[in-house]
Amino acid sequence: MGKYDALAELLIEVLKEGGNLKKDDDNSIPVGISNRHIHLSKNDLDALFGVGYQLTKIKDLSQPTQYACKETVTICGPKGAIENVRILGPVRSETQVEIIKADCYKLGIIAPVKMSGDLEGTPGITVIGPKGSIFLSKGVIIAQRHIHMTLEDAKRLGVTDGEQVTIQIAGLRGGTYSNVVVRANNNSALECHIDTEEANAINLTPDSKITIIK
Numbered sequence: 001m002g003k004y005d006a007l008a009e010l011l012i013e014v015l016k017e018g019g020n021l022k023k024d025d026d027n028s029i030p031v032g033i034s035n036r037h038i039h040l041s042k043n044d045l046d047a048l049f050g051v052g053y054q055l056t057k058i059k060d061l062s063q064p065t066q067y068a069c070k071e072t073v074t075i076c077g078p079k080g081a082i083e084n085v086r087i088l089g090p091v092r093s094e095t096q097v098e099i100i101k102a103d104c105y106k107l108g109i110i111a112p113v114k115m116s117g118d119l120e121g122t123p124g125i126t127v128i129g130p131k132g133s134i135f136l137s138k139g140v141i142i143a144q145r146h147i148h149m150t151l152e153d154a155k156r157l158g159v160t161d162g163e164q165v166t167i168q169i170a171g172l173r174g175g176t177y178s179n180v181v182v183r184a185n186n187n188s189a190l191e192c193h194i195d196t197e198e199a200n201a202i203n204l205t206p207d208s209k210i211t212i213i214k
Contacts, residue, residue, distance in 0.1 A: 027157060029147060029167075029210045032062055032191045033199045036103060037086045038073060038127070039096045044136075048073060048129025055089045062191045063148060065090060075099075076126040079108025097125060097140045100197045104142075114141040115181060146181040147192045147212075154184035157212055161185065167192065168213045173203035176213065 045053055049071065056070040069087040075097060082103060096119060104111050109123045124136040147165075149157070159165055161184035167177050177198065192210050199205075 027211055029149075029212070030062070030191045031199075031204060031206060031208055031210050032193050033204065033206065034098070034143060034193055034195050035086070036082065036097075036099045037088050038075070038098070039088055039092045041093060041095045042091045044095045044127070044134050045091055047132050047134050048127060050131045053131075055087060055091070057089060061088070062189050064187060064189060071129075074128040075107065076128060077107030077109045080106045081128075082106060094119065095127075095134075095136055095139050097127070097136070098143045098195075099140060100195050101142055102197065109140060111140045111142050113144050115144050115146065115183075116141075143193065143195060144179070144181055145177060145192070145194050145198060146183050147190075148188040149182065149184050149190045150186050150188060151184055153190050154182065159184070159212065159214075165212050165214050168211050169202050169204055170209040170211075171203055174208075175202055177202075180212075 040048070045055070057067045058070045059068040061067055067089050069089050071087045072084045073087065074081055074083045075085050082099075085097070096116065098116075099107070099111055107125065109125065111123060112121065114122065119139050119141070122138045123140050124138050125140050126133060126135050147167075149159075151161075154160060159182045161182055163182045164178070165180050165182060167180050169175060169177070177194070180192070194204060
């Protein structure tokens with residue numbers, strides 16, 4: 001029996017190693033589909049909702065410390081307005097509005113495709129809250145598709161922070177997207193962010209498999 005017990009233990013170890021290898025070799029990336037939203041600075045939050053107002057968290061997001069808020073605002077451009085634009089917390093040093101391409105036609109503005117935080121050369125917009133309104137001289141972007149990851153993820157996937165890669169999306173209407181920016185740091189969780197227009201065009205869902213093919 002001792003001989004058989006030893007063989008059984010060896011088989012279990014082999015199976016464990018095989019399972020770990022399969023997990024490590026799985027280079028698929030989770031996907032997050034982003035709709036229009038706004039990040040507010042503390043000063044702008046005070047102006048829109050009242051001095052000292054605290055945002056109400058309703059849902060944690062995949063990225064550490066990030067969350068969706070109960071509060072929404074209205075954004076207004078020269079041609080029209082969009083209501084119920086969700087605020088994402090926590091507050092930032094500068095207000096940023098992220099929209100999709102179709103919103104530009106409704107609002108009457110031309111928003112460039114930019115990475116989050118790169119607000120130079122972007123158009124402004126009026127933001128209306130329950131206690132007041134503000135006019136932003138800049139800050140409206142269409143978010144460039146990107147992948148958040150840790151430095152360990154980047155090493156495993158063979159990419160570096162700031163690199164632009166091509167991704168493969170599986171599925172009946174699957175295909176590839178290029179110019180996907182890698183954002184690697186140890187304050188992130190692995191996830192590819194794509195907006196609703198790009199997701200709908202390729203039938204992308206939160207269950208879709210995405211891989212980097214460079």
